[in-house]
């Protein structure tokens with residue numbers, strides 16, 4: 364959204380450079396751009412026009428702060444979503460935030476199966492953005508309404524995702540998790556596992572503080588093996604530890620993941636080369652192999668080193684340095700060891716699971 368605005372701004376500047384002479388003669392406007400809101404930090408008494416993003420406000424930044432358990436997420440859902448489904452998300456969040464720490468601010472947006480209701484909630488979503496971030500304006504609002512993947516897409520395609528609102532233009536940073544209802548279906552076990560998976564992404568991103576989007580993305584590998592593998596395995600592991608879950612659950616689900624990647628492994632592609640890109644046919648294998656990589660890593664370095672120490676050092680050291688310091692080898696060496704591990708029998712592989 365902001366990138367589009369930035370591009371428009373840049374092209375306006377380029378355009379105005381060409382016409383500079385002309386503008387000097389014709390531009391007799393006395394408009395002064397600036398923040399006209401007296402409540403803002405940068406209120407400009409001389410301003411006569413206020414473009415989007417002109418005002419800055421004093422917003423408490425809770426990003427990366429471990430919050431007290433009394434600090435709950437907000438839940439928004441379409442009216443066709445049964446309360447039992449909201450409860451399942453809430454319960455999964457409570458389990459995950461108790462296990463990994465409570466991070467926020469966090470909003471859940473839960474979408475049912477009705478396109479019209481999803482469309483209406485989309486308007487509530489964009490209204491909420493404007494209400495919570497006073498630095499946003501009408502162009503941002505229109506961009507929100509026209510954004511690429513909106514709630515109607517969740518009705519049609521299902522799925523779940525974490526979106527981050529943390530960049531240099533927005534004053535208010537927030538984690539936004541959206542859950543569809545089509546796939547996985549709310550009564551499936553997967554629904555709870557997916558909710559924990561998305562919350563693990565919150566945990567990962569809460570450990571990167573910068574508002575610079577380029578810096579943020581440089582802190583973790585671009586390809587999904589580490590980030591998705593971590594979320595997939597940590598969610599399956601946490602789910603397997605719940606009292607109502609069969610004691611074979613983790614072995615069974617991990618064996619299934621390994622069987623699923625068998626043919627793919629025959630192609631000789633390394634897990635770190637599998638891309639995120641939409642339509643890339645092998646992305647799912649990065650989730651499954653990445654889950655096994657995370658299990659292998661934790662088996663070798665310990666749960667605390669993976670979950671706590673690595674993530675605590677991530678912001679200061681960056682991915683590779685934090686990896687080496689906490690795990691004792693480079694990521695490339697660990698990936699080589701993991702590819703050797705993939706040659707073991709399934710029973711030997713299952714032996715590393717807790």
Ligand SMILES: [Zn+2]
Pocket residue numbers: 560561564591594
């Ligand atoms: Zn994910």
